[in-house]
Amino acid sequence: MAPIHCPIEGVTYHPPERAARWLADGSWVDGTVGDALRASARRHPDRLALISDERSLSYAELDEATERLAAALLQAGLNPGDRAMFQMGTTVETAIALLACFKAGVVPVCSLPQHREVEIGQLARQTGARGYFVQADFGAFDLVAFARQMMQAVPSLQHLVVARGKGDVDGQGLQALIGAMPLETARKLLERVRLGPRDVLSFQLSGGSTGLPKIIPRFHGEYLAHAAGWQRVYGIGEQARVIWSLPLLHNAGQLYALIPMAASGVTTVLMPRVDIARMLELIEAHRVTHALSIGPIAPQLLAYRELARHDLSSLRLFATMSRADLLEAHLGVPCSNLYGITEGMLLGSGPDAPAFRRHHTQGASGCPADELVLLDPQSQERAPAGGMGELCFRGPSTLAGYYASPETNASAFTREGFYRTGDMMRAHVVDGVTCYSFEGRLRDNINRGGEKIGCEEVEEFVSRHPAVADAKLVAMPDPFYGEKGCVFLVLRPGMAAPDVKELAQFLVGQGLAKYKCPERVEVVDAFPVTRVGKVDKAALRATAAQLVAQGAGA
Template identity: 65%
Template structure:
């Protein structure tokens, strides 16, 4: 297949032809689009069960057919290849169907979250120029996503087509109705006219950042297939494996780990709409799950769960987590390994048969032999000696080619020879003959709440608009379940008191900030601590709140 771009999107920095051809030659990219990969897998294993949901399941033939009919239905609705669509969907079989239907039709999902509100959806819509909007009608009980979507469409005229998933609403299209109303033969004929190139955009993923403007990361068909395939090799995942996923399917990790393996090989995936530890463990035994992964609060909750022994985990070959794999392995009694992943294109991990030093004391190594990794002195391009902490920088077949329509961020994000600067501090450690990488901390100003990156600058900007707040600084505080939560230090206006957590949360949500970004502790201060050169000393604030929590008996 040609590496050409058949549906160009202004503002996308595409991989060069030389890069694409080299990646295809080495096997780091797979010479297919996601749609064609699924069609081929479905022909080989039509009856294989691929998605096991809480209320329905799909085999490969049914998944391929549903995505064909929905993809063609979206084109008939008025969307076109190259159009973008906001996605606010949970982790369900319907979400997997909607994503792959868009991939087949050349429609580009903007992978936002159901928890995002006016601020995030407004910015993403303006940046992406989205014409489509998918929302889940039954996501949670306290917030009406279809009503919210209608309000956003009224504010943003580019949004023309609303698709309701797992429900119906007057004036909008129902996902199921679009599927049912499109005959399969007609769908296949219509989609045969849509031919994305290997370097066409597959999806718009989001980067966690330090500012209030989400950065959009284009991912590409052949590149994304190859990236997922490399992760599968690293973890020994194949067609006979069975995975479980309970975190957002919109996340890069969810799609690389749980969605694309079904497309490539027909790997079965158990989908959970929310984290429920006893239920997860029951499902692992019931469905003989072989691989589980956590990028957020799952591992800490598992370690706090006292009844592991009553669950059958004999099928589980590997549980991967962001950190503390040694503790989790001792608790579960199954092999566990640390991992590292960044949406900009690097995945590190270790398989179950790797040495304990690799699995427990590092985040592993890349599944792609073409990836180049350097550890540099922060703020420079000087490599650090092996064994010393440096900023993790990388380039490779799946590494970011450029944020979408963001030349300023692109100018700051790469070294002079094209290595992406992660802002993460790691140490290179040799295990056997290979270098592995151990996460040590971050340079950038954000809070990593269970895998969701919260930009401190964004939250501070909103908090500072509160009438009682003169200034505010957000820092990460340790949390046993989420790893980190946000603690806001507030200097109140003269004669006023800082709002408490509940009042501040109400204020921020009313401003349109996602609830998960709201600070979960407020500390009122007269002044912020300063460094010797007069800058605000956030490390001192972090130490302060960590000491307070320790005194309170909260780890």
């Protein structure tokens, strides 16, 4: 049985007998991401691993850079099992930093560059992070100064690594660390690192309805197999080329773009931001075979009217969260809906799947050992055939438990051990394959282009405003992001409501990430309530949707 070489207190590990079964039947891969990258570099040393407008790296170059950085991190004082905060964008440097941590056994805490004092403070304290990786040129905000500020506030943060900074950044520059570490020395240092498939690879973050970060440990063997499973669904072999323009730190970015590249010889084209015209140019120039979107890309593509000037003949599949039928008619290439949740389930359909499955369901899992059920949210009884129920799952890709969060874990699973997604779905059997269509959510959050916003967290911050007596945040429809936040306010007597800009300035000043700020403000005398006296958020969502449809002023 593969041992856990670097156990981390607070991580819930799958029982040894379960892990042994999954390793034996191929549901987990008996290896590590670092070893997978080394093997890919031996097979394809000269093949391009990463392509971007700024720079591209072959497999040999990527393997060498990550070896040297991994060893430099260990030499600087980080140890296998240590955690490191990450605030970086979608760049080659981010890929190098992540893969170097995977090789060294340092566990990335996959936060975002947009996170501020509230999120970074909570996450750093909760994980006891010792490292901190930031990108110096991400937007106008000074992430380097912010990181140093947070290091003063959180004593465990001791090791700062700055990517894309000017000069040496006080000896903490990513390229300086790589340059100062000889390759042979690096390989000798890394020979001492003991890691296996059951060791923690990364700490991913889940969106939720509260302000407390929920941290999801992902494991080397599990992540490798999970990525391989979705590649089988989409027909992605080692000759494939994938394009990715969304956050690389996301669970989706790593499973769809980073791990297939490291483990399977897939070339990944990286874009630092969504730019539809440039995306199509890159697909044409680099003969991209697969494009995936979890955010606002599909609506922007549907609005793009200059497709005729782009050659998309290399593209075998475009996968998106929704609207695959419209997108396929617009692009003229096979498109399919997908579903993904950081807690461990990916659903999808390949380019050769029947149109109904691709367009009107989210597809099926790529792992035969995954168990999916639809349950009544209250009774936890099975939903009737053809009926709607809460999607619940267990299996090789399912988290065993949130990190250091026993209270959350107590309610996150059914009595039979299925993880509860809070997503309502319906099952469909298409050519003998059971697929699932998304019907709505139970939980109180907003999905803004793939970023989950917990409504209770934002409400608590809005209620700190001196003019606000109470606040309720709900999702409102948006053509690009899918959803944005609309906040309903009950004001204090004699006070004037803040507008969207003023409220955002207040919330950011309180340390909340800007993307979480409400993008519509509505004032009410009182909130609608249900028959049992609870705030009727369904009624508020309906009101917000009606206001958007009417085009009423925000």
